Amino acid sequence: MDTVAIAKFSQQLIATAIASVDPQRAVLQALKWDGTRLTCGAWQWAGTGRIIVLGAGKAGAPMAAAVESILGARIDAGLVVVKDAHRGDFALKRIQLLEASHPSPDQRGLKAAQQCETWLQQTQADDLVIALISGGASALLPAPAGAISLADLQTLTQLLLACGAPIEQINTIRKHCDRLKGGQFAALAQPASLLSLVISDVVGSPLSIIASGLSVPDTASFAEAWAILEQYGLIDQLPVSIHDYLQHGIRRIVPSHPDGSEPWWGNVHTSIIARNEMAQTAIKHLAEAQGWQVIQDQQPITGEAQVVGQLLGQRLRQLAQSSQTPTLYLAGGETTVNLTGILPHSQGGRNAELALAAALALDGCPNCQIIALATDGGDGSSPAAGAIANGQSIAQARKLGLEPQQALAIHDSYGFWQALGSPIEIGPTLTNVNDLVIGMVW
Template sequence: MDRRPSQAVFRTGPAMSPDQLLRQMFDRAVEAADPMRSLAQYLPEKPKGRVLVIGAGKASARMAEAVEAAWGPCEGLVITRYGYGRPTQGIEIVEAAHPVPDEAGLQATKRLLALLSGLGPDDFVLALISGGASALLSAPAGEITLAEEQQVNQMLLASGAPIGQMNILRKHISRVKGGQLAAAAYPAKMLALLISDVPGDDPALIGSGPTVGDRSTPEDARAIVKRWHLDVPGSVQRALSGKTGVLQPDDPRLARVSNVIVAAPSQSLEAAARIGRDAGYAVDLLGDDLEGEAREVATEQAALAKNASGPRILMSGGELTVTRRGDGIGGPNAEFSLALALALNGAPGIHAIACDTDGVDGAAEVAGALVGPDTLSRANADGVDPAAALARNDAHSFFAAIDRQVVTGPTLTNVNDFRAILIEG
């Protein structure tokens, strides 16, 4: 298992192996999205009067740490994933579950909303939002219970639905998503700083857009339930049949909100690409916003790699999905890696890495995996069947068995998938 920390010392040169180069490119992508590097330039001078810092997401505690490094101690509350907390001076950090919400997230969200209650027009709210906020901000609408919200999240994660579809449904069964968090702070002025983990960097999709309006409707949400064959509870059906709390983009309660993206996948990919170019490789960017089934995208990229001339690196980002067909332990980056290895079938001179920049691929505490010409031969020597592992969505177990996982621990940021395929010259 590769357990080197993400904050690596970067080096390039002819002595570097393909695995080392790929791992350094990933490390640089993570480093470029570190809020301690990217956030301060977007902060105004600390306003006079009451300032309240709130937030949610896998990067939100690190964002809070960066805010206090610039502004000093602040009042506020931020909700992050278990293990992603950071030392802060005044802002309270609460850890809760992701990707399925839990009681800690539910109670923390209630407290966060209580903090926003009764603010006036002279107050200022700084909202720190990153990927993961959808699960960490838990405030079910109507009669929906926490257990039912958990059930819906589990269905969505197993469905293969793209993130945009997931978030539309999540918004319309929530009291905090789709601009409703900003509405709770009105008439205070709000600046929302966002780290994007979604294809296209649409602020309305980041964390299900708690500070951003959305033109989707309950009818759209019902169509998603039907399209992805989700057997949702009756309380969810009733919530989707009534009036939504999601705000339209022109709602006057959003007039005092500014949404600013402080880190995005494109910036991380370009930072990593410079490492590859410095090492003498041509770099082709296939897109920072790819979506689709992980195994299908892997097959397409394997064909590109086999037909490419080296030295070259094919890079991509975005958010791939997995439709659960089995009961294995997997995530989109590990599944991409396994499907890629099968499609390459030991092709000489081709190596790859696929990792989630937050250090968590799916629900596993594993960032992703490395692939090389020897991946299938390693599996054969260890008695591991790659095709069977792919069939049961068990990619993490596969790469653990052949010692090719990438394990970073919490990276404290999240700009989603990072993929690089290296073709030697």
């Protein structure tokens, strides 16, 4: 199998993965409308009240387009917030698409959150709220609680992103500084019915973490959020308003979030319509159809990107020594990057770093390759979605005068891969189901 065939197959794998979790198709498959009754699996609604569509996330535009194509003029109002450059080519008539900043929240997202609150507060018992939720919503729909300002929330976001905490911990803190997250969106929608369609961007798809749990019971507490901040040594760096608000929550001066015991949860239905496992299945079927043996890792990829990349590179090297047939290793998840040592010009991301660390472990190994891909098309601070590394990458880089260890140390992995022509640059995919790692030996 030559390098041209491998390159072509690699692009097929990436395209197949993205297409398998297309948000528009996922919504069309999940929702059915016969003119009077809306169904989503076993759930159904046949009310005569208003239908209001609200949402946030990187997949918001295609999700909104699908809902509008199903319900049309039956939609009374709608607002969905997407990341900048994530509107796509969708021309919607009933649902307003707004852009806002991600991963740090901004004034546009704040105004959108306020408009969502207004609509939620006006709902009646016979109304239906359809929530379209996907990765990125935590930043795109900020509603700072108490005396917390938007600037304070921005400071908190930067602290959390730089410390290397996983998204589970980050969102536990975020939702305890917000008046919509942690089930409060669902509470505000009462007494209306609420249907949430979710595209999961979190390992294992815990609903209380995806988009900081807008429409599901909160399984965490103010004390847990505080403990995470202590774990990363961030307490002394917190804005005063956030410090005080969390302390008020711990002392029950601020009410706890809805925990599932409230009687109105019977009005709420949540359905995950796309997740990482669907993309893995599509890759597996394509590879097997072309004669590859597939090893699908059931353990999610988590942890520090550089450490994970080194371990994956070593595993592929072992496979190259033992495999008798073309073999594809497949896993999904999301790693983290601790930004210690970063320079002002550095550009990179968790997948580009993972690929670079894997390349060092694969150095000199023939017929080996690893694809590290962010399914949303964006990986950290660079315009890439990740990178493709092989056993020749390090030798090629050194011929160009590049030092891979230095690139890792200053988190400038994008510059490294750009010089080699190996970053994955596919632009916004308008979906988001975490990251994929595809290892290949032949």
